[in-house]
Amino acid sequence: MTGLRYAIIAGLCGGTGLWLVLAWFMPARPKLAQALAMLSPFTDSVRTTEPPHGWEVVGAWGLDKLPEWVRPIPAKNLALLSITPSAFLARKIGFAIGGLLAPGVVAVVAALVGMPLPWVVPAVTAVALAGAGFMLPDLDVRGKAARARRDFSRTLACFVDLVALERSCGSGTKQALDTAAGVGDSWAFRRLRECLDHSTWAGVAGWDAMSELAAELDLPELSDVADIIRISGSEGAGIYRILRARARGIREALLTSDLTRSNEANERMSLPVSVLGIIFLAILIGPALLSMTGLLP
DSSP states (O other): OHHHHHHHHHHHHHHHHHHHHHHHHSOOOOOHHHHHHTTSOSOGGGOOOOOOOTTHHHHHHHHHHSOTTTSOOOHHHHHHHTOOHHHHHHHHHHHHHHHHHHHHHHHHHHHHTTOOOOTHHHHHHHHHHHHHHHHHHHHHHHHHHHHHHHHHHHHHHHHHHHHHHHHHTTOOHHHHHHHHHTTOOSHHHHHHHHHHHHHHHHTOOHHHHHHHHHHHHTOHHHHHHHHHHHHHHHHGGGGHHHHHHHHHHHHHHHHHHHHHHHHHHHHHHHHHHHHHHHHHHHHHHHHHHHHHTTSOO
């Protein structure tokens, strides 16, 4: 009977961990209220939020009950990735619970096979894994946000070139922005289109909407482009050279960043190659040195 209880507990813990892993990989469904909020005017006070559902209820509870220093929320990164704070915090809590339960499952299985572990080992491991699981979503969001910003910068360079071409053909500023944003179908072009459509419905200038989007998502290049386009409203087609120069500057900055990351990757690879070389030399020279010292016949 004791073994059966252990098996039931292990099955429950394993099923919970499997469910948490599957929930992590399941794609998030867009909320209707969030989609409608994109169509509302630029007034945060009138934006509505849909009540959390499913596992997000845990995240909403954490936002309400946990102090801010325990659950820091990277608001700009989450806005860039279209992740709600409640979903992000629910993911952190879920990973922490999974890390807390995993050592218990291993301890129960070890006890069933006749190799019980001291209680200190699973206890300490559970605390460590819970802390690591709670921090894992932060690292994941940070990395994804950095990649998303690089992708947005590449798209922005193309967008600026298209705006410059439209302005050189005599199009108005608003028409040039709308036409350039409607060319691509990537997520960055979609965000730009949503921003410009939002500004049209709200009666706000397109460059002001772009400045607000840059501040919301922490995109300094977009803020610079918005300032240049604001000037182009009065300068006319002569802004063509300025826009092309800004697009070239964005591409050069991206190239420099790519070269820096490539050099860092090469430096990280040098250590494993050096270790492999030392091991290879040890394999070649080791037997001869042992024979010279008399350790081998």
